[in-house]
Amino acid sequence: MTLATENLAVPGRLHGVSLSLRAGEVTAILGPNGAGKSTLLSALAGLLPGPVSLDGNLLGQLPASVRAQTIGYLPQSGEVAWNLSVESLAALGRLPHRTAPAQDAQAIDAALAALDLDDLRHRPVAELSGGERARALLARVLAGTPRWILADEPLASLDLAHQQALLHRFRALAQRGQGIVLVLHDLAQAMNHADRVIVLDRGFVVADGLPDDVLDPVLIEQVWGLQAQWLGEPGHRALAC
Amino acid sequence: MGGSPMTRPVPLLLTLLLLALPLSLLAGQVWIAPFAPPVKNAIPILMELRLPRAVLALVLGAGLGACGAAMQGYLRNPLADPGLFGIAPMAALGAVLSFYTGYAVQPFALPLFALTGAALGMLLLALIAGRAASVVLFTLAGMMLASLSGALTSLAISLSPNPFALSEIVTWLMGALENRGWDEVWIALPPTLLGLLLLARAGRALDALTLGEAAARSLGVDPVRLQWLMVMACGLIVGSGVAVAGIIGFVGLMVPHMVRPFTSQRPSALLVPSALTGALLLLLADCLCRVLPLTGGELRLGIALSLMGAPFFLRLLLRMRSTLA
Numbered sequence: 001m002t003l004a005t006e007n008l009a010v011p012g013r014l015h016g017v018s019l020s021l022r023a024g025e026v027t028a029i030l031g032p033n034g035a036g037k038s039t040l041l042s043a044l045a046g047l048l049p050g051p052v053s054l055d056g057n058l059l060g061q062l063p064a065s066v067r068a069q070t071i072g073y074l075p076q077s078g079e080v081a082w083n084l085s086v087e088s089l090a091a092l093g094r095l096p097h098r099t100a101p102a103q104d105a106q107a108i109d110a111a112l113a114a115l116d117l118d119d120l121r122h123r124p125v126a127e128l129s130g131g132e133r134a135r136a137l138l139a140r141v142l143a144g145t146p147r148w149i150l151a152d153e154p155l156a157s158l159d160l161a162h163q164q165a166l167l168h169r170f171r172a173l174a175q176r177g178q179g180i181v182l183v184l185h186d187l188a189q190a191m192n193h194a195d196r197v198i199v200l201d202r203g204f205v206v207a208d209g210l211p212d213d214v215l216d217p218v219l220i221e222q223v224w225g226l227q228a229q230w231l232g233e234p235g236h237r238a239l240a241c
Numbered sequence: 242m243g244g245s246p247m248t249r250p251v252p253l254l255l256t257l258l259l260l261a262l263p264l265s266l267l268a269g270q271v272w273i274a275p276f277a278p279p280v281k282n283a284i285p286i287l288m289e290l291r292l293p294r295a296v297l298a299l300v301l302g303a304g305l306g307a308c309g310a311a312m313q314g315y316l317r318n319p320l321a322d323p324g325l326f327g328i329a330p331m332a333a334l335g336a337v338l339s340f341y342t343g344y345a346v347q348p349f350a351l352p353l354f355a356l357t358g359a360a361l362g363m364l365l366l367a368l369i370a371g372r373a374a375s376v377v378l379f380t381l382a383g384m385m386l387a388s389l390s391g392a393l394t395s396l397a398i399s400l401s402p403n404p405f406a407l408s409e410i411v412t413w414l415m416g417a418l419e420n421r422g423w424d425e426v427w428i429a430l431p432p433t434l435l436g437l438l439l440l441a442r443a444g445r446a447l448d449a450l451t452l453g454e455a456a457a458r459s460l461g462v463d464p465v466r467l468q469w470l471m472v473m474a475c476g477l478i479v480g481s482g483v484a485v486a487g488i489i490g491f492v493g494l495m496v497p498h499m500v501r502p503f504t505s506q507r508p509s510a511l512l513v514p515s516a517l518t519g520a521l522l523l524l525l526a527d528c529l530c531r532v533l534p535l536t537g538g539e540l541r542l543g544i545a546l547s548l549m550g551a552p553f554f555l556r557l558l559l560r561m562r563s564t565l566a
Contacts, residue, residue, distance in 0.1 A: 045459050068461030079453035081317035082506040092507075095449050096461045140452070143462075 003044055003071075003148055003179060005052045009225045013039045018182030022180035023147060028119040028211075030183075031200035032224055035079055035204035038076055038152050040200065044181065045150050054148075068096035072146030076153050076183075078137055080125045084233075086136045087121040111142035112147065114169055116162070125127045138166070148179040155182075155189065167193045191215055191230070191237045199223055212225035250503040254517035258299075263294030265295045265524050269531045293423045295478070298523040300426065302416075303484055304433040304478035306519020307512050310500070311440045314447035314508025315471050316376060322472070322494035323479045326379075326472065327386030332361030332483035333414060334390040334397070340395045340410045352428050352484035362386055363472050370468075376454065379468060396469025416487035416543025418527050426484040436477035437516065443470040451508065452486025489543050491550025493521050498557060522546075 004020035013035045021027050021044075022035045029037045041051045042204060046059035050129050053059065059067055072093070087215045090111050094104040112121055115135040125133060134157045140148055149170075156164045167189065174195070184190050190197050199207040199214060199221045207214040212234070220228045220239075228241045266287055272279050280286070295556065308323040316325070323329065328471075334357020336351055342352040369382040392437045394414075401407035446467045449457040458464065482489065500514040526549065530540045 025433040033287070042455065047455055047458050064463060068459060071459065073456065073459035075453060075455045075459075077453050079317075079455075079456070083499075084451065084506050084507070088505045088507060090458070092448060092452060095445055137452075186336045 001055055001147065001178075001179065003052070003054055003181075005044065007049060008040075008052065009048045010036075010039050010043060010050065010203075014043065014136040014226075017043075017203075017205050019198060019208060021179060021181060021188055021206065023172055024177050025178040025195040026182065026193060027196045027198060028182050028184045029195035029198050029200065030185075030187065030190055030215075034202075035054055035200040035223075036203040037200055039075075041150050041152050042075075043183065045071050045145045045206045047073070048080055049107065054186070056155055064098050065157055069144065070146055071148045071150060072141035074138060074141045076147070080137070085122050085124055086117055086132075086139070087134050089125060090117075090139040090143045093140040096144065107145050108139075108143045111139040115139045116165065120151045128139045131159055131162055134158055135162065135166075144146075144173055145180070148181065149173065152183045153185065155184065155186070163189070183195045187215055187220065187228075188237055188239045189195075192235055250500065250516065254514060254521060258517060258521050261521055261524050261528075262299075263293060265528045266291045266296070270527050275562045291421060293426050294418050294421055294527065295524060296426050297421050297522050298527045299520040300429050300433050300487065301476065301482045302492060302520035302523030303516040304429075304436060304482055304519070305489065305492040306496040306522070307440050307516040308478045308497075309435055309519070310445060310494065310497040310508065310511040310515035311443060311471065312475065313396050313497050314450065314511070315443075315467070316380060317450060317453075319561075320494070322491075323475050324360070324387065324480075324490065324493070326366060326383040326475055327367075327388075327390060328362040328383075328472075328476050329479045329483050329488060330387045330390035330394065331365075332356070332480045333488055334358050334394050335361070336395050336413065336483065336487070337397045337410050337520065340390055340406050341401065343402075343406070345409065348477040349424075349428075352425075352481075354482035356432075356480055358390075359476050361388070361465075361484065362475040362480075371442055371560035378440065411488050412541075414543075415541040416489040416546075417530075417539070417541045419530075419539050419542075420486060429485045432477040436474040436481075439470050439474035439477070440512055443474065444512060445468060446470075447508035487543060489546060491546045491553070492561055493520060495550055495553050496522060506566070526533060533544045 001023035002020050006018050009015055014139060015048060018074065030175055031037050042048050046052060051058065066152060076216055087108060089109045094107060109113065112118055115138060117139055120132060122202040125136065128136060128192055138154055155166060158166060171193065174180050194211050197211045197214045198205060206223060217228055220226055226241050228239050231238045231240050249454045269291060271280060273283050305323060312321045312323050312325060313319055332355040332484060336355040339345040339351045341353035357398055365386055366382055398407060398410055401410065446462045449460040450461045496515045496519045500511055500518050504510040504514060526545050528544055528547050530542050535541050
């Protein structure tokens with residue numbers, strides 16, 4: 001199962017991006033601010049016009065409901081217009097599925113449990129902390145049981161423990177065959193938890209491959225302008241700048 | 242998603258409606274008490290005056306209430322109301338032109354002019370906003386349309402050919418159910434029902450829009466289809482409402498706020514309770530207009546609702562201010 005694009009261009013933001021993502025892997029999209037990470041993620045989710053294909057079928061030609069059931073997209077904005085309960089928020093992930101209420105309830109329960117939100121299920125969104133809110137928004141994506149999860153900075157407002165828990169959760173989902181694509185800012189998280197890293201700079205893919213191969217100090221200096229060095233053992237790396 | 246009984250206001254609202262309907266039939270300048278000696282002409286008063294008026298209040302209230310809830314969901318803004326698309330002022334302009342040109346005296350000319358104005362409003366919205374389906378662009382186009390039709394209405398009033406037309410226009414613009422009969426019911430009922438059906442079809446998309454436009458699209462929402470559903474639904478409901486009763490404001494704004502605390506807050510969960518609350522509010526407000534002893538005729542429904550709506554609106558603003566502080 002693949003999510004691929006060939007020569008994807010979004011005027012002013014992405015230039016000739018070609019890549020093929022595999023399900024069962026955690027892929028991290030990295031790059032400095034304005035590199036085009038969120039644009040690439042939106043395009044891969046089928047929200048921008050472009051030649052993106054799912055298992056060889058162009059996303060634009062798939063029925064919207066099939067696309068929505070297959071790809072779960074978590075935007076960076078984190079908007080929730082109304083003061084829903086955590087459970088009602090997660091239930092929005094079931095909208096593309098026209099399944100029986102019992103099946104919906106099962107998927108919602110599983111998503112809430114996976115993100116440690118059982119105790120907060122009846123709490124209104126306005127009363128959540130930033131981290132709880134971020135987890136509730138991700139629970140909405142998980143409740144949809146998509147084959148692909150595309151999340152834009154899902155760890156941004158989480159504390160360290162929940163960041164680690166979530167990264168392990170993503171790993172477990174990948175091991176079950178789901179495709180995980182994350183926009184990240186933390187290079188160490190990408191180094192330690194991703195199977196593959198794609199680095200963008202000013203709309204171009206400048207590196208794509210295994211984290212150990214891609215994230216070398218030369219590339220970090222070239223893209224981020226930082227002189228950095230990796231410390232620690234594989235799987236527990238830290239970046240010293 | 243079901244929620245506790247507190248989040249299920251529909252049975253309570255249906256009960257209240259069942260209680261309010263007989264009250265609305267019996268109340269008026271002539272009180273018809275069921276167990277008192279019979280009132281002269283009670284049957285014609287009930288069947289030809291009060292029943293159509295009550296049915297019209299239910300139909301228009303239900304339409305405006307549901308339309309308000311859907312508009313707030315669509316624009317993700319608690320201050321939105323059905324008038325924002327500019328269709329109500331366009332329908333009002335059509336009606337005003339029927340007075341201005343003198344056609345209003347012909348049977349069905351006034352509602353026909355108003356419905357034409359509403360249809361023209363929908364068409365202009367589509368032409369201005371184009372296929373971008375951007376909510377912001379659409380709202381701006383609606384506001385522009387409202388402003389233009391408001392200005393043209395004022396122009397028609399200022400150039401009014403005679404004092405009689407002027408007085409008719411001004412009185413009509415205030416909105417009322419006085420002297421409305423079964424003809425008006427049959428004009429308003431089919432478009433309103435069709436509009437409500439369209440809103441029901443938009444429910445899931447409005448729920449998804451809670452998460453913003455990008456997330457909604459990722460959940461399979463087609464923004465162009467949703468926009469058309471909203472324009473058609475609000476156009477039919479508001480256009481037919483203005484055609485038979487003039488402008489009735491505040492219902493669409495107030496009702497969703499009254500209902501929201503008793504629901505799960507999902508926009509789709511607001512539609513039916515808002516329709517029922519709108520119907521109840523308009524029925525009771527119309528009763529009040531009938532029984533208030535005013536010299537010079539009944540209190541106009543539009544004025545009564547605005548008088549009730551302004552403090553409600555103020556309370557809402559104060560509450561929002563305290564939340565922001």
